[in-house]
Amino acid sequence: MAAEPWSADSEAYVALRGFLEDQDAGKGEAEPLVFEIVAPPAGLDGGDATRGRELFNESCAVCHAANAVGTNRAPPLVGDLLEPAYVAERIRLSGRQSSSVYPNLTGGRMPFWAADRVSDEELLDLLAFVATAVGDQGQGGGPDDTPTTSGSGGPQARSCGSTHPSVGRTAEFITYSHGVMGTVTILDDCTIGVERFHYDGQGIVVEAYSGQNGNFEDGFALSGNLRRNQPYEDGTLTLSLPEGKTLDDLDSVSIWCVDVSISFGDASFE
DSSP, X not given: OOSOOOOTTOHHHHHHHHHHHHHTTTSOOOOOOOOOOOOOOSOOOOOOHHHHHHHHHHHTHHHHOGGGOOOSSSOOOTTOOOOHHHHHHHHHHOBOTTOSSSOSOOBOSSOOOOTTTSOHHHHHHHHHHXXXXXXXXXXXXXXXXXXXXXXXXXXXOOOOOOOSTTTTOEEEOEEOSTTOEEEEEEEETTEEEEEEEEEOSOOSSEEEEEEXXXXXXXOOBOEEXXXXXXXXXXXXXXXXXXXXXXXXXXXXXXXXXXXXXXXXXXXXXX
C-alpha cells in the first residue's frame, strides 16, 4: 500500500483500465462505489474478544496472519503493548496523508476500513481481541506460532534447534537515527537476541525487520518484545522468525520504520 499513485496517463493504469473495461463489455454501467471514512467512536470499551478474533481471522489475517502472529506483509500484533486508540485509528484512518482521493488519513501502509466494511461494534470487537492477544499470548495460537510468556513477564522465543551455520554469528547495529545501538546475535535456528539495546522510542510504527543484501523493504517483521513508543536504554530483545521463514531468508536485522520505509539502525551478519 506504499506504492506511488498512478496518474490517468500512467501506462500501467491505462492497461488495467482497458482490461477491466473489456471484462465489463456489454454488462451495463456498474453502481458507483459508496463508502464513508469515519473516525473511531469516542468509547473504545465493551467489545467481545471471541467475536473479534473470528473477525480478525476473516478480514485481517491476509496481512497479519491468523491470530495476529504477523507475515512479511504486516507486523505481528501478539506481544505488542498497543493502545486501543492507536489500533482504532490505524483501522479507521490509516493511509497516505497526501492522497488526493481519500481525505483525513493519518499515514501508514495499511488501507483504511470504511464504515461499510467495519461497523463500530465490529471495531470494538477487534480492539478487544488485540488487547487479549497482547495480554495473553496464548491467544495467538500456541507455542509453535507465537512467543510464550516467561515468569518475569517477558516474551521468549519458541523452542528451536541449532543446526544452521549462522547460529552464533553476531553483529553491531550501525546507528542512523533515534539512538539505535546494540549487539545482535543469532541464538538458534529461529531466534535472534539483541543485547545492550538503545532506542529513543520516537518512531511512528517501528518493527524489528529482517533484510537481505541491505534490502529491508522486502523483508519481514520479527515477532518479539520490541515495544512501540517505548524507549530502551541498555535493554534486551528476543526476536523470533515467523513460521515458514529460516535463517536463509535474512542476513541482517533493522530497527525499521514501517510508515516511511527507513532504517533507524541495522546490523549485518556478513
